[in-house]
Amino acid sequence: xxxxQVSNVPLDTECRPDFPALHQDVxxxxxxxxxxxxxxxxxxxxxDTVAHYQRHDHANVHRGVHTxxxxxxxxxxxxxxxxxxxxxxxxxxxxxxxSGTTESINLVAQSYCRPRLAPGxxxxxxxxxxxxxxxxxxxxxEQTGAELIVAPINDKGELIIDAFDKLLTDDVCLIxxxxxxxxxxxxLPVKDIIAKAKSRGIAVLIDGAQGVxxxxxxxxxxxxxFYAFSGHKMFGPTGVGVLFGREALLDAMPPYQGGGDMIxxxxxxxxxxxxxxxxxxxxxxxxxxxxxxxxxxxYLQSVGMARIAQHExxxxxxxxxxxxxxxxxxLIGTAAEKASVQSFLVDDIHPHDLGTILDHQxxxxxxxxxxxMPVMDFFGVPGTARASLALYNNADDVDRLVDAxxxxxxxxx
Amino acid sequence: xxxxxxxxxDELRDLYRELILDHARSPRHFxxxxxxxxxxxxxxxxxxDKLRLYMRLDDDNIEDASFEGSGCxxxxxxxxxxxxxxxxxxxxxxLEFFATVTARLTGRQAGSDDATPPELDKIRALDGxxxxxxxxxxxxxxxxxxxxxxxxxxxxxxxx
Ligand SMILES: Cc1ncc(COP(=O)(O)O)c(C=O)c1O
Numbered sequence: 001x002x003x004x005q006v007s008n009v010p011l012d013t014e015c016r017p018d019f020p021a022l023h024q025d026v027x028x029x030x031x032x033x034x035x036x037x038x039x040x041x042x043x044x045x046x047x048d049t050v051a052h053y054q055r056h057d058h059a060n061v062h063r064g065v066h067t068x069x070x071x072x073x074x075x076x077x078x079x080x081x082x083x084x085x086x087x088x089x090x091x092x093x094x095x096x097x098x099s100g101t102t103e104s105i106n107l108v109a110q111s112y113c114r115p116r117l118a119p120g121x122x123x124x125x126x127x128x129x130x131x132x133x134x135x136x137x138x139x140x141x142e143q144t145g146a147e148l149i150v151a152p153i154n155d156k157g158e159l160i161i162d163a164f165d166k167l168l169t170d171d172v173c174l175i176x177x178x179x180x181x182x183x184x185x186x187x188l189p190v191k192d193i194i195a196k197a198k199s200r201g202i203a204v205l206i207d208g209a210q211g212v213x214x215x216x217x218x219x220x221x222x223x224x225x226f227y228a229f230s231g232h233k234m235f236g237p238t239g240v241g242v243l244f245g246r247e248a249l250l251d252a253m254p255p256y257q258g259g260g261d262m263i264x265x266x267x268x269x270x271x272x273x274x275x276x277x278x279x280x281x282x283x284x285x286x287x288x289x290x291x292x293x294x295x296x297x298x299y300l301q302s303v304g305m306a307r308i309a310q311h312e313x314x315x316x317x318x319x320x321x322x323x324x325x326x327x328x329x330x331l332i333g334t335a336a337e338k339a340s341v342q343s344f345l346v347d348d349i350h351p352h353d354l355g356t357i358l359d360h361q362x363x364x365x366x367x368x369x370x371x372x373m374p375v376m377d378f379f380g381v382p383g384t385a386r387a388s389l390a391l392y393n394n395a396d397d398v399d400r401l402v403d404a405x406x407x408x409x410x411x412x413x
Numbered sequence: 414x415x416x417x418x419x420x421x422x423d424e425l426r427d428l429y430r431e432l433i434l435d436h437a438r439s440p441r442h443f444x445x446x447x448x449x450x451x452x453x454x455x456x457x458x459x460x461x462d463k464l465r466l467y468m469r470l471d472d473d474n475i476e477d478a479s480f481e482g483s484g485c486x487x488x489x490x491x492x493x494x495x496x497x498x499x500x501x502x503x504x505x506x507x508l509e510f511f512a513t514v515t516a517r518l519t520g521r522q523a524g525s526d527d528a529t530p531p532e533l534d535k536i537r538a539l540d541g542x543x544x545x546x547x548x549x550x551x552x553x554x555x556x557x558x559x560x561x562x563x564x565x566x567x568x569x570x571x572x573x
Contacts, residue, residue: 028421291464352460352484353429354546360425369461382483407422411429412486 009114012394015303018043019392029362032397037182037210037341038366039232042296046236049295050288055115060284062261076287079294080277086297087227088218089244096243096250097290101209102132104228104243105176107280108205109136111253112226112245112408113174119145124166126188127153127378128181131371133207137176146173153378157184157333161192168196175204179211183372183386184333185316185341187215192223203249209233213390215341216305216311219244231289235390236296240289243280243320250276257282308391312340315389319398323387326405332384340389343370346405349412350386357408358385363401428548429486437486442496442572445534446479453562454482455570462488462551466495467557480558485551487542492555494535502562511560518542518552529556 016022021041024031033041053075059068061076077092084095098104113123123137126152134148141148151164159177168175175197180187190206197204200293205226209216212229219227226249231240245253255262255273259282264272273279300308319342323329328347346354357365368383369376376383387401446467454465462484469477478496483489499507514536515521518531520543529536542552557570 350460352462352485352548352551353487355460356428356548357425360421367460376461382463407425411422411425412434 011303011307012392015043015392016394018045018299020044020047022392026362026364027360028055032278032363032400033193034387034389034393034397034401035364035366036390036393037233037370037386039238039388040213040235041392042235042237042292043299045299046079046180046292046295050237050292053288053291056063058288061287062278069367072287075291075294076285079290079297082294082297083242086217086301087242088220088356090220094219094244094247094250096245096277096280097285098228098241098243098280099239099286100230100232100241101207101228102136102230104226104241105132105205106136106139107256108174108176108228108245109140111138111256111280112203112249113137113146114143115146115254117141117146120148120171123147123148124151124164124167124172124175124177126151126159126177127373128157128159128184128186128263128372129176129178130182130207130209131373132209133160133176133178134374150374153186153375155379156335157181157186157375158335158337159188161188161189164193165196168202169202170200170202172200172202175202176207177204178207178209178240179217180208180214180339181333181372181375182210182341183343183370183375183384184335185338185343185388186333186335187337187339189337190224191221191222194222198223210339210341213300213308225249228294231293231296234296234300236293237286237289240286240293248277250280255279255282259283261285272310274297287374303391311391312389315393315395315398316340316342318395319387319389319401322398322402323405326402326409328409329405332379332381341386342388342394343384343386345384347409347412349408353412354385354405354408357411358401358404361404361407363404365401365402424541424544428439428540428545430538432535432538433486433490433541436490436493440480440489440493441480442493442500444479444481446477449479449558451562451565453558453570455558457484457488457550457554459547460485460488460551462554464492464555464558466487466492466555466562468499468559468562470504475499475502475504475507480555484554485548486541487551488554491539491552493560494538495559498532498535499559508563511556514529514556516552519549 019041033153055301057071059072170242192202203225206224208227208229213234227244232238260283332343351367449467450467450470464482466480480492539552542548561570
């Protein structure tokens, strides 16, 4: 990777060499990796940064006076700064490091919502959410007697704005909504939603797991209260993620978990909690994962999110056109605003069979319900096949996908 | 670009043999069974297969069987073959079949061909799954449901 971009070199040509996992044969065919929405591959810079940390700098963070502990702390806190800059948060205190989107959302459910919810209060989500943005709210509603309400979608997979607006009443405590649907690819109008919520004093959490890999995120510009995302969907390691939270809100929230690192002073009479963001980071964190996460944020910034978005938009158009030409295909998720994710079904071939046949031809896609069973119910299907594109995918990958699907149809007819 | 070779298609056809595709397209004994005495559900969370097996037992004999639900070609074909095979069997023999089939499909059965009785001949059509580890669970799902229905377990069996 170089800082200086030559704009006429296609992005995939430039970036593919950075991703060692892409350069292998799977079932005797060069791998075509189209399961990026589940987890993206890692560039060498992430792999090497993690390895360097493990080889040279590992110790516990925030605790030791010795050199390695300082180095580990610097690497860990340095990654926090990179992530802060990546999403343009106003302060590093607003970057709470978690194990992933799932934990970030649970943290908000338990620390922000639970103390302020009473029977009659509501949490508003949409019909296209990932289970991670459904179940934590069901749990807190059970605990408090609050009600979970669900804004409907239309058959393109778009949020029905009128219906959403009608649900936006003053007894809504929090809106929790995806930036991008992992099953359908729909990009939600989060900025409008946040503005409407703000005018009523309602807090908003954005599930950004599928937002960060595809577009520039600026949490100050969005003006959201919480933004949750995961390292592994943006070319970093698994098991690390972020909860961005507005400082004033985080400050007023009780800790999520108790333990080491989140305290200033402990006695049996009571405990004073540490400052932000450490109040929410109990226990020894996933240090190497966070260090790799920081390297991933650097990598994306050096490539440029605007270039990535442009590349993916062109490739998505190409993929939707090519898929659309296949006889017997049903595209699921055809919103006007989309990120590079496409669900589909072919004839009456079960998605799992399709996934096996494609894998046999070296093409990796995801099949199943994509942790979004309500979406599958809405479309009346048990699951779908899903191809999701990243910055390193190209038209050849799409052609291989289409060929592989044609072969599947040959076997099944 | 890598063309898909004849070999690939052959291997895939070994998984999706005519008999499998036929049973997947037109499953036998499909639907709810009136007067069922035993039933169990099988769930494969990985691909969303969800099958319910019904049996009517009389004096330790499987008088009738059926299944309903949805799933991939492998799991539906396997369930369809299963119902074909167990109707009329004494329960102990059905349990033996369960053991033989699961051992055969998971590749645990030594000298598999010899140990599989002729009544189970058709199950050979599922042998292809042995080359596709992620699909073995689909092929064995209905058989696990059979085992748990006979043992009267009420919780759904899951392949996870
Ligand atoms: C939209 C969305 N939200 C939440 C998650 C959960 O992310 P994680 O498993 O990294 O916590 C995912 C991952 O699949 C997702 O796509």
